Amino acid sequence: xxxxxxxxxxxxxxxxxxxxxxxxxxxxxxxxxxxxxxxxxxxxxxxxxxxxxxxxxxxxxxxxxxxxxxxxxxxxxxxxxxxxxxxxxxxxxxxxxxxxxxxxxxxxxxxxxxxxxxxxxxxxxxxxxxxxxxxxxxxxxxxxxxxxxxxxxxxxxxxxxxxxxxxxxxxxxxxxxxxxxxxxxxxxxxxxxxxxxxxxxxxxxxxxxxxxxxxxxxxxxxxxxxxxxxxxxxxxxxxxxxxxxxxxxxxxxxxxxxxxxxxxxxxxxxx
Amino acid sequence: xxxxxxxxxxxxxxxxxxxxxxxxxxxxxxxxxxxxxxxxxxxxxxxxxxxxxxxxxxxxxxxxxxxxxxxxxxxxxxxxxxxxxxxxxxxxxxxxxxxxxxxxxxxxxxxxxxxxxxxxxxxxxxxxxxxxxxxxxxxxxxxxxxxxxxxxxxxxxxxxxxxxxxxxxxxxxxxxxxxxxxxxxxxxxxxxxxxxxxxxxxxxxxxxxxxxxxxxxxxxxxxxxxxxxxxxxxxxxxxxxxxxxxxxxxxxxxxxxxxxxxxxxxxxxxxxxxxxxxxxxxxxxxxxxx
Numbered sequence: 001x002x003x004x005x006x007x008x009x010x011x012x013x014x015x016x017x018x019x020x021x022x023x024x025x026x027x028x029x030x031x032x033x034x035x036x037x038x039x040x041x042x043x044x045x046x047x048x049x050x051x052x053x054x055x056x057x058x059x060x061x062x063x064x065x066x067x068x069x070x071x072x073x074x075x076x077x078x079x080x081x082x083x084x085x086x087x088x089x090x091x092x093x094x095x096x097x098x099x100x101x102x103x104x105x106x107x108x109x110x111x112x113x114x115x116x117x118x119x120x121x122x123x124x125x126x127x128x129x130x131x132x133x134x135x136x137x138x139x140x141x142x143x144x145x146x147x148x149x150x151x152x153x154x155x156x157x158x159x160x161x162x163x164x165x166x167x168x169x170x171x172x173x174x175x176x177x178x179x180x181x182x183x184x185x186x187x188x189x190x191x192x193x194x195x196x197x198x199x200x201x202x203x204x205x206x207x208x209x210x211x212x213x214x215x216x217x218x219x220x221x222x223x224x225x226x227x228x229x230x231x232x233x234x235x236x237x238x239x240x241x242x243x244x245x246x247x248x249x250x251x252x253x254x255x256x257x258x259x260x261x262x263x264x265x266x267x268x269x270x271x
Numbered sequence: 272x273x274x275x276x277x278x279x280x281x282x283x284x285x286x287x288x289x290x291x292x293x294x295x296x297x298x299x300x301x302x303x304x305x306x307x308x309x310x311x312x313x314x315x316x317x318x319x320x321x322x323x324x325x326x327x328x329x330x331x332x333x334x335x336x337x338x339x340x341x342x343x344x345x346x347x348x349x350x351x352x353x354x355x356x357x358x359x360x361x362x363x364x365x366x367x368x369x370x371x372x373x374x375x376x377x378x379x380x381x382x383x384x385x386x387x388x389x390x391x392x393x394x395x396x397x398x399x400x401x402x403x404x405x406x407x408x409x410x411x412x413x414x415x416x417x418x419x420x421x422x423x424x425x426x427x428x429x430x431x432x433x434x435x436x437x438x439x440x441x442x443x444x445x446x447x448x449x450x451x452x453x454x455x456x457x458x459x460x461x462x463x464x465x466x467x468x469x470x471x472x473x474x475x476x477x478x479x480x481x482x483x484x485x486x487x488x489x490x491x492x493x494x495x496x497x498x499x500x501x502x503x504x505x506x507x508x509x510x511x512x513x514x515x516x517x518x519x520x521x522x523x524x525x526x527x528x529x530x531x532x533x534x535x536x537x538x539x540x541x542x543x544x545x546x547x548x549x550x551x552x553x554x555x556x557x558x559x560x561x
Contacts, residue, residue, distance in 0.1 A: 099337035140315035
């Protein structure tokens with residue numbers, strides 16, 4: 001069959017291969033191994049390859065724009081050229097397979113970690129923070145637990161409480177202070193990677209996304225609760241981890257803050 | 272009135288994120304909003320909350336970019352299920368998407384890629400439009416795209432293809448007069464012929480937008496005011512369809528809401544068909560500007 005008579009399916013396969021090829025449109029057409037002039041007509045001003053090049057050029061622009069929307073701090077830190085190069089490689093390996101751009105960037109942190117890019121450990125942390133923010137932004141809305149909910153549980157049942165976290169909550173542990181770096185970006189400052197372990201809760205309340213720094217102890221305890229442990233079990237996990245029991249005042253402060261921030265949607269008493 | 276008895280909603284504006292606060296805060300006097308379907312399908316966050324709030328006060332139409340109605344991958348029924356549910360939630364007056372394909376082999380290029388206009392494409396697309404309309408339980412409304420290539424395998428014009436598709440699949444049409452102008456420039460055809468050939472009783476909506484003229488070709492960027500030639504095409508379309516739901520799209524370099532709304536409201540000057548008076552416009556848009 002001459003190329004001009006390509007059936008619909010092979011024509012679409014061919015055009016997609018050209019449009020998404022990482023090289024320029026001439027390399028793309030050569031790799032697709034069909035005669036462009038036999039498939040696409042010229043216009044009065046553009047040759048077939050130039051017309052095809054419009055779609056080819058717009059493809060990567062769209063991918064970079066979509067990824068920059070989710071990873072604005074990573075893009076700012078890398079600069080336009082390096083970020084564009086990162087996205088080119090990323091979408092070759094993880095092209096969009098969804099009707100929405102929303103989840104296009106889900107695998108970027110892992111892709112960065114596996115890459116040879118400079119500062120990749122810091123960028124991995126920063127990308128995980130930005131990914132968590134997009135996930136929390138889109139999660140289902142849930143009514144938070146009333147602040148006094150724990151107070152209604154009889155004292156003898158407190159240790160048997162199991163919490164259901166709101167869907168819009170992510171807990172993150174970093175090797176760099178990614179939150180400080182992101183805040184600096186938000187305020188228009190320079191992003192300076194600062195090594196040092198840090199812990200963060202990313203959550204949403206009234207349709208706004210918040211970043212709440214946590215101590216390692218609070219992160220561990222909250223992580224246990226979010227993973228489905230009862231308060232009693234979380235205390236034992238804490239004891240194994242830190243070789244001490246959480247202090248009463250610590251527990252009071254944590255639950256007061258987490259309730260105020262609306263991190264829990266429900267409680268149940270485990271029999 | 273169109274054959275589907277879908278109402279003339281008046282002059283609307285495309286709902287965009289940057290205008291959320293203004294709309295919620297001031298409740299502007301807009302006839303209706305068009306929401307981009309995919310932006311609201313997989314989110315339980317602020318976009319969905321805002322859309323549902325706005326739908327309480329304004330008529331909503333859902334407009335998609337990822338249905339890939341001309342694509343050769345299987346129809347994505349998971350997408351359609353979510354789309355149908357969203358349409359029910361916001362009481363969408365109708366659901367539209369483009370005459371195009373957006374990817375194959377499970378991929379989405381996120382572009383409105385052009386179809387070859389021939390019998391095979393027509394049969395294929397008409398069958399899919401019928402399946403989707405049956406699933407959504409309402410006639411799908413199909414928009415003419417802007418395009419930058421023409422295929423050697425095309426055997427008919429875009430307007431003949433669109434008319435035949437509408438006839439065979441019994442779909443509605445969203446006539447984008449800016450897209451007609453863009454494609455007429457890129458492919459050197461007379462846009463007046465296109466407008467005149469469209470089955471007017473199937474047109475349920477018209478799109479207006481700006482574009483970017485690169486001299487050798489025009490890109491449909493939705494980043495500017497509507498040019499006079501496109502207004503003339505709009506007037507020509509209105510003269511054939513009667514007053515029809517009209518919407519202004521502005522997707523890049525988006526100005527404040529009042530500017531977009533004011534641009535949309537220029538359409539009101541052309542919506543005087545019922546009184547039998549049309550504003551003075553050139554009879555025909557100058558053909559083949561290249």
